[in-house]
Amino acid sequence: MLGYIATQWLTVAARYRFETKRNQLELDALHKKIEILNRQAQAAPESAWNGYRKFTVSKKVEECADTYSFYLTPHNGRPLPPFKPGQYLTFELHPPNAGKPLVRCYSLSDGALSDGHYRVTIKRALPPTNEPGIPPGIVSSYFSDHVKEGDILNVKAPSGRFYLDIETDRPVVLISGGIGITPMLAIARQLTHIKDKREIYFFFGCRNSADHMFRDEVIALQKSNPNMRLHICYSRPLDKDVLGETYHHEGRVTNDLMKEILPSSNYEYYLCGPGPFMDTLVNGLYEWGVPKKDVKFEAFGPATVKSGPQEPKPQSETANQATIPIEFARSGKTVLWDSSMENLLEFAEKNGITTIEGGCRAGSCGSCLVAIKQGNVEYVLEPGAAPEEGTCLSCICRPAGKMVIDA
Numbered sequence: 001m002l003g004y005i006a007t008q009w010l011t012v013a014a015r016y017r018f019e020t021k022r023n024q025l026e027l028d029a030l031h032k033k034i035e036i037l038n039r040q041a042q043a044a045p046e047s048a049w050n051g052y053r054k055f056t057v058s059k060k061v062e063e064c065a066d067t068y069s070f071y072l073t074p075h076n077g078r079p080l081p082p083f084k085p086g087q088y089l090t091f092e093l094h095p096p097n098a099g100k101p102l103v104r105c106y107s108l109s110d111g112a113l114s115d116g117h118y119r120v121t122i123k124r125a126l127p128p129t130n131e132p133g134i135p136p137g138i139v140s141s142y143f144s145d146h147v148k149e150g151d152i153l154n155v156k157a158p159s160g161r162f163y164l165d166i167e168t169d170r171p172v173v174l175i176s177g178g179i180g181i182t183p184m185l186a187i188a189r190q191l192t193h194i195k196d197k198r199e200i201y202f203f204f205g206c207r208n209s210a211d212h213m214f215r216d217e218v219i220a221l222q223k224s225n226p227n228m229r230l231h232i233c234y235s236r237p238l239d240k241d242v243l244g245e246t247y248h249h250e251g252r253v254t255n256d257l258m259k260e261i262l263p264s265s266n267y268e269y270y271l272c273g274p275g276p277f278m279d280t281l282v283n284g285l286y287e288w289g290v291p292k293k294d295v296k297f298e299a300f301g302p303a304t305v306k307s308g309p310q311e312p313k314p315q316s317e318t319a320n321q322a323t324i325p326i327e328f329a330r331s332g333k334t335v336l337w338d339s340s341m342e343n344l345l346e347f348a349e350k351n352g353i354t355t356i357e358g359g360c361r362a363g364s365c366g367s368c369l370v371a372i373k374q375g376n377v378e379y380v381l382e383p384g385a386a387p388e389e390g391t392c393l394s395c396i397c398r399p400a401g402k403m404v405i406d407a
């Protein structure tokens with residue numbers, strides 16, 4: 001009898017210890033979530049900054065061939081505002097042979113609670129495979145070859161509309177190819193850090209282990225997050241890559257793979273990767289019946305998938321006409337507007353105009369600002385900050401009629 005009571009008592013004590021621990025873990029997770037929300041709420045106006053702020057490169061780490069992470073600490077030592085996972089920083093660089101300052105955006109690749117530093121990860125943009133004679137990307141090469149620890153860089157505050165809303169509890173599918181992993185890593189790190197309970201499916205595709213950036217970091221995240229399921233796809237595995245050990249699927253990340261793995265299509269999807277990768281996957285998700293509002297994506301270059309994460313504003317008849325002449329005054333070129341174009345920047349690039357800079361392509365960074373000499377525009381998306389009179393953010397607007405632009 002005494003033995004029975006002792007066993008019962010031990011069972012109750014063990015259950016009590018287990019439940020106390022579980023409650024404590026849940027409480028910790030809640031505290032972390034509240035901490036993030038508080039920091040976001042308090043930090044907004046005071047510690048975010050306008051224009052460029054000086055940051056010191058405190059650490060440079062090679063992640064894989066041609067890809068480096070840069071840890072950035074504020075030069076004035078003052079606190080940093082948190083950011084929403086998925087957002088990016090805007091840099092102004094002065095590569096010696098560029099002839100002018102160049103503006104580029106890089107997604108934050110760390111969690112939002114990494115005290116005292118930001119991290120971005122930059123891959124050298126190689127020339128298109130069918131044009132190997134063309135030089136690689138200017139800024140990404142400058143970062144790879146010249147930017148070193150101790151250098152000081154000009155950086156704009158975190159921004160962007162592509163981010164995870166931590167206040168909701170929708171399960172997520174994170175899909176990335178190559179360097180498109182950076183915003184997904186920030187999202188996965190944050191969800192893991194706050195011990196969020198939602199299901200996470202993390203699909204990542206690259207050629208093989210030589211291109212596989214953040215391998216150890218992502219595996220460590222998966223080990224500490226019981227809700228995260230990782231699916232690594234290698235399209236051209238090396239002899240030393242072992243299916244089932246170093247990667248999970250041979251081939252690219254495809255819609256068929258998602259249909260095979262996911263229990264249903266009822267998730268929030270976040271995608272980032274090369275143009276054709278996004279084209280196929282985003283359209284495949286729509287065809288699978290996933291509502292547009294649940295598919296969020298970020299293009300690192302000119303967008304190829306039409307109608308981005310924010311529903312475009314309805315356009316007037318004029319912007320859809322193909323008979324509007326657009327004059328690029330400085331380039332001495334007049335071209336008829338093409339109504340299949342998403343915006344003026346895309347139209348300018350398609351017509352060989354090189355005097356407009358593409359930055360974030362979301363109306364936030366201001367690098368595509370161009371003066372209007374005649375005419376007006378209609379915004380497809382709401383500008384991050386209203387542009388000065390007589391100018392437009394060419395990456396998010398379309399012509400409202402005949403125009404003359406200073407480009």
Ligand SMILES: Cc1cc2nc3c(=O)[nH]c(=O)nc-3n(C[C@H](O)[C@H](O)[C@H](O)COP(=O)(O)OP(=O)(O)OC[C@H]3O[C@@H](n4cnc5c(N)ncnc54)[C@H](O)[C@@H]3O)c2cc1C
Binds near residue numbers: 122131
């Ligand atoms: C929101 C956002 C977030 C981003 N986050 C990241 C990130 O986390 N990591 C990252 O690495 N990148 C990221 N990018 C991409 C990054 O901003 C740059 O676009 C990228 O580094 C290329 O810039 P670059 O100056 O090196 O290349 P550019 O000099 O602009 O060249 C771009 C490409 O064009 C090719 N090219 C050059 N000349 C020609 C020519 N005459 N004809 C045809 N092709 C030519 C180059 O070889 C190169 O492949 C992000 C972009 C955006 C918009």
